[in-house]
Amino acid sequence: MEPSETRTEGNPAVVLAVILAALLQFLTTSLPALGIGDPIGSQSNAVRTLITPAGWAFSIWGPLFAGTIVFAIYQARPSQRTNALLLRIRLPAAGAFLGNAVWALYTQCFGLGVFSVAIIAATLACLIVIYRVFARWEPEFSTGERWCAVLPLSALAAWLTAATIVNIAATLLFYGVDGGEAAPLVSALVVLTGGIIACLALVRGRGNPLYAIVFLWALSAIFAAGGQRAEPVAIATGVAALLVIAGAVIGLRSAGLRRWFGG
Numbered sequence: 165m166e167p168s169e170t171r172t173e174g175n176p177a178v179v180l181a182v183i184l185a186a187l188l189q190f191l192t193t194s195l196p197a198l199g200i201g202d203p204i205g206s207q208s209n210a211v212r213t214l215i216t217p218a219g220w221a222f223s224i225w226g227p228l229f230a231g232t233i234v235f236a237i238y239q240a241r242p243s244q245r246t247n248a249l250l251l252r253i254r255l256p257a258a259g260a261f262l263g264n265a266v267w268a269l270y271t272q273c274f275g276l277g278v279f280s281v282a283i284i285a286a287t288l289a290c291l292i293v294i295y296r297v298f299a300r301w302e303p304e305f306s307t308g309e310r311w312c313a314v315l316p317l318s319a320l321a322a323w324l325t326a327a328t329i330v331n332i333a334a335t336l337l338f339y340g341v342d343g344g345e346a347a348p349l350v351s352a353l354v355v356l357t358g359g360i361i362a363c364l365a366l367v368r369g370r371g372n373p374l375y376a377i378v379f380l381w382a383l384s385a386i387f388a389a390g391g392q393r394a395e396p397v398a399i400a401t402g403v404a405a406l407l408v409i410a411g412a413v414i415g416l417r418s419a420g421l422r423r424w425f426g427g
Contacts, residue, residue, distance in 0.1 A: 205222065208276065211338045217385030234312050249305075253297055257317065259287070260317075285328055295369060299369040310426055315374050318374035322377075351397050360407060362408050370423065
């Protein structure tokens with residue numbers, strides 16, 4: 165650990181930034197109740213594509229937000245201020261939480277457009293940094309690290325991977341690019357691309373099962389919506405799911421479930 169990194173990420177200001185950003189990300193979603201913007205669900209329905217997940221899938225934001233609050237509290241405990249793992253992920257975690265807040269604010273006010281894609285892509289980039297730290301971390305995770313950091317942030321990374329792909333498709337529709345008669349095939353290719361990306365992430369991420377489970381949740385919701393309207397999308401979600409499972413199995417061969425769940 166470089167001294168400069170310790171001074172930056174071990175700074176109480178960064179610890180506080182994680183807490184504030186974690187709170188801000190879900191407080192921002194309450195703005196429509198105050199008359200500011202429209203609910204994200206309404207904005208999403210306005211540009212619904214064949215790969216937009218079924219509405220029930222978005223209930224996952226409840227556990228995701230709760231998980232980020234758990235992480236924020238955990239990393240702020242005095243006993244964790246110099247935790248080597250947390251020193252590596254505090255700053256990108258704060259960036260990811262802030263990105264969620266900014267994305268929600270923009271989307272509620274302006275809809276799903278090119279800037280919402282840029283915001284969610286930047287947010288995902290922060291989570292990829294964290295995901296790579298988890299993948300390359302050699303010491304065994306402590307119980308607290310495993311359940312208060314690895315679980316919530318891996319789950320958030322998986323959901324944002326799927327959400328970024330969906331956001332791009334919705335943005336294309338927003339600007340009038342819907343694929344016409346080729347829309348089912350184009351949508352199927354997008355889903356397959358997402359499955360390949362997730363598969364590679366799992367192989368390189370040592371089979372992170374938390375990431376796999378959440379990505380499969382997203383695929384099941386796409387199947388329940390667009391998959392019922394277009395056979396190519398249904399087939400693509402099935403193939404993508406198999407790719408995700410294969411990626412997890414291959415990745416776990418070098419790590420094992422014990423790395424992620426303990427015991």
